Amino acid sequence: MPRSSRTNGTGPEVTIDTAVLADLLDGRWKTQRRAIRDLYADERFARVPGLSMAEHRERILDQCRALVDIGMPRRGFPGADGSQPLPGGNVAGFEELAVHDPSLQIKAGVQWGLFGSAVLHLGTEYHHNTFLSGIVELEVPGCFAMTETGHGSDVAAISTTATYDEQAEEFIIHTPFEAAWKNYIGNAALHGVAGVVFAQLITQGVNHGVHAFYVPLRTRNEDGSAGEFLPGVRGRDNGHKGGLLGVDNGMLAFDQVRVPRRNLLNRYGDVAADGTYTSSVSSPGRRFFTMLGTLVQGRVSLGGSALTAAKMSLATAVRYGNQRRQFTGPDEHDEVVLMDYQRHQRRLLPRLAKVYAAQFMHHQLSDRYHGVFSGAHDTDADRQDLETLAAASKPLATWLALDVIQTSREACGGAGYMAENRFTGLHADFDVYVTFEGDNNVLLQLVGKRLLTDFGREMAKMDVAGAVRYVADQAADMTLHRTPLRRVQQSIRDWGSKARSATELRDPDMQRELLEDRVESLVERVAMELKDTREADAATAFELFNAHQDELIQAARAHGELLQWEAFTEALAGITDPGAKKVLTWLRDLFGLTLIEENLDWYLLNGRISTQRARTVTSYINRLLPRLRAHAGDLVEAFGYSPEMIGAPIGTDAEGRRQDEARDYYRAQRARGSEPTPEKHLPRGSVTDKELTTA
Template sequence: MVDIAVPDVPIAPTPDASGGSSPHAADRRSRPRIDVPGVAEMLLGRWAEDRRISRALALDPATHRLEGASVDDHRERALAQCRLLVEQGAIQRPFPRSFGGQENHGGNVAAFEELTTADPSLQIKAGVQWGLFGSAVLHLGTEHNHEEFLPDILDFTVPGCFAMTETGHGSDVQSIATTATYDPATEEFEIHTPFRGAWKDYIGNAAVHGVAAVVFAQLVTGGVGHGVHAFYVPLRDATGAFLPGIGGEDDGVKGGLNGVDNGRLHFDHVRVPRTNLLDRYGAVAPDGTYSSPIASPGRRFFTMLGTLVQGRVSLDGAAVVAQKLALQIAVTYASERRQFPTAEGEEGVLLDYGQHQRRLIPRIARVFAQSFAHERLLRTFDDVFSGRADTPERREDLETQAAAFKPLSTWAALDTLQEAREACGGAGFLAENRLTGLRADLDVYVTFEGDNTVLLQLVGKRLLGDFAAAAPRDPAGAARFVAARVAGRVADVTRVRAVGQTVLDRGSVRRASQDLRDPVTQRRLLADRVDTMVAGIGMRLRSAGKDRVRQARLLNEQQHELIEAARAHAELMQWDAFTAALADAPDDDSRTVLTWLRDCFGLGLVEEHLAWHLMHGRLSAQRGAAVSATMDRLVGRLRPLATDLVATFGYEPGHVRAPIASGAEARRQDEARAWYAAERAAGRTPGAEPRPRR
């Protein structure tokens, strides 16, 4: 890893992308350059070829969203696009070789993420069909389920639904109210929604196209409830009409993703054969006897849900793709669009203005971090689902990573899309430039496949569990453990660390900046924030002893802090992924640039939480001021490289499809400049109005 010191001096001007001069510097040749193809290969990751194949498919106009299409037309277009995926052999990757698949789990998710560039509705509708409906049959069913149901799912003969969420229960799946009661006399399950809140809701493909569904319900046999299980339930006949006992409603127009026909389903004592139970984790014999390879009901439930984690994994990746598209559009436009006269007399390009750099370049740094973190998540996912490392510990890591990264990337997608829209002014508000449509489509990503706040609670509880496991059990060890935490809090209050920094820096912003850009310093600041928050919550919970009621009350009181700790932990994991990726840079110059970008990401996180670091004595006031000063210098140093950085995303004009990122703006600006130059040369430029005398 190379740590580059940013000098404590202004950065000189370089020519901008349009060929004019900018307020940056004449020493362009001495600057490191980034190897665009080499870094692009880094970003593609292990499943580069799968991504390339999917990107090539996404260049086909038949896969593209048509802006302004009616809801009905958009739905039918998305349906046809799914059939196109089947024709192109794009959906078989994760399925068994016996069904024509490749058992390529990581490559499958990587490829589907890239469909976001074509139309997020296509990505989600395909994800419902093969990533949820098909995967539920594959991972929750056994061989007889596979043989009966998978062929028609794979070739799209049976468009299907993943019917888990209910109107009354979304995140709390364990409490869903739909029942599946076994009748040994007929060897059938009776699927029933006992009240309106138990209707399956927001279900993709339910409104129009779904022919069958995997329905999650409370399994009851012999008067005993065995928790949530999954059942294959036919929904419609060949004419598209609901089968007897089944009803539903169309969710109608949504805020986005209107190519997906979301709807509601309800069941009135609908009977399905016993063999329609997806029985990998729980089986019912003809006489009604229940059996499971997992004795604990709680562990059985979480194991079943864990097999469906790929939805969160794919949303994390799709959110990263959307951010890359937005930044490519906004940076391209900002490097060409001119506004306001500069000291040189010509209008300056937007990207030469300090605030414009600040609004875009740190977000480029963030999406690089999220991209490298997502690659780590994909590798964990593939390790587990391929069976190479399918251990309880690795599964727990997978669930924690997915629950940590999906919230951060989906929230960041909304933030980046909005900032990119504003950075493009009125042009960004035009539907043809895609930013508003992408933002509308990505909005729901923050609440489906797990509400982001709830997911971070899961991460926080894992951190508390690790904290509790690290605490000694013996009285003497426990006393030392508590004393160490108390000493840490005393250090916070007395600001011992901050005093030491002031002595070390000796009043020099440059010295403070150099230490802030040290990766050891950055990681310590990020990790210490996580450890301090988790330890604080953990110590408060310890005060409750074994009183479960008090523990629950204290945990509820600390819920906000716990979610902040989980978010900080996810940010730390992203920083770690970015830092590890530096070793794979194609050359020293690229590593230098990527190190600047990593520092921009890390110090951006410190700047965002600067109040915390100051309040807890982690930074002196001088160092706190140096954080923003160092960020400004890093952003300025990265500005001449901004267009190259977004070029590493590897998206062609056919993926971007935004007129303002097509070169049209540069042509308009060149035309305007040429006209003004000709007018000046011909002496036709009007003189300035004289200033009034005072």
């Protein structure tokens, strides 16, 4: 990518190297990301419009076979030659499959990211030797049967049982009622011949909680395809969904289905031949979260692929906005480019800043994921931090993707609604990402609980002197922020000096302080309200928690946004190209100030900001927009998604050619003197109503 120069006409020219931005955005695993993107040139991965659901499903299965041919899935598993997995690079590549078809990303994720990873991380040597090769080579297409109709995100409460029979040394997998049917399961409708089934493990009359079992589902036809369900296994097709029509989701149920004792994936819990249960993790609750924590790859990759969709959408919208002209401006012979309108900039540029921030946070998440699953940093604390970061990142990324796709679609007008330009398809396919691998609100609640736990630990560490200081600080805070005094002081300091206010808002320490303050205040408020729940009975404790659940989720979201801002700021520190650093600093400021602007009501109501400064936030954002508008094209080119790769006609130079053709036509008319005179240019009274009627 070349170095390019842009100026907004109000300051010196700024030159940026888009290759520097591209490397920054693609991060540590750029080689793996770019290799998967480049598959768009392989006809096996070309998009074929107008396929029926049945045809789409078969094409996606064929594309998964093509992934095996190029060796992609092997990166995630130990090799027969002793080679070790590359967890971070493997996930980065999977995220980019969404470029070709989100159904492919999900189908591959089910097979290798869920089914295969469950066997790898929850199983032991026997399972690895017996099952992994068939899974990796797609000889055994499989399912990840966790979710039930009656319990979606509440996995601990699933109702499918696995009861141990000591005489036969077998587990009996059973679905006791309709609500316990496994539902929305990828590969269940057609292609899955085996599955990892999650069930309550019962032995010697004791329920030891949710465990995973390898369960055969279907026979195999002579050509290797899936045949009929095995005895005791039932299922049905979910049919048409809102999107992801290339994935054969379905339902599964089990009627006293027996599997050998060794089919229990027993890394964290085992049952001996005589029915004795043992586990290396004594706490049932900790054991449950440890098992589920090994499957965090799904949350990591869903957030990353959602950002892929957001980047593709913005790339198309900005490219189109840089070419499309609408309504005349100062020059009556020339219409204005869409991206020159402030409202258009307001719609796209703050979202561009959010995508950059989310991508930098995702890089940190990917590095943590790699550290844990490569064994480089694999302590219990590391795993807990990874789970919390994934639970904060995935909701923000998937919600952002839907917002960006929809706004980009609207910014392209009616052309954006055409299926060929991909916005509608991307929105339909990515809609479910907000509830995949945990509903976003449930995940943020997990983050909020972690914030409360950390707050409680800090409080518990305080000695008497520290407690006294804390109470004094709270009293000062009440005086400083919750009374008009703070607002008066700030208003006096800001009065008559917008430049001073803008300078302070540009200061990263000031942005950090405002963002941190909101998180800390929200967490502290909820913690103080819930401090008596330990002494309360279960009903009272639930009522108290439920009364503050929304505030807790707000705190968790604010925490995630703070992490994004910090990731963006950390990325800036590593940029050596001066032009790129300047432009991305503006973009970081736009991100931080947009977050503050979106929550101005909170800052004003809690006395954290004055009315004068609140006005300055908005006015400074509006000053940043034209600076960044000059570089919008470069900022989306750095995403690395060429127009050919995305495949949206309006994201090519076709609109620019049409606009140039139209302008040339009218210019030639004026040059020949054959351009009709607009009525409004005629002398007043020269055309009568009668003449107009006759004409």
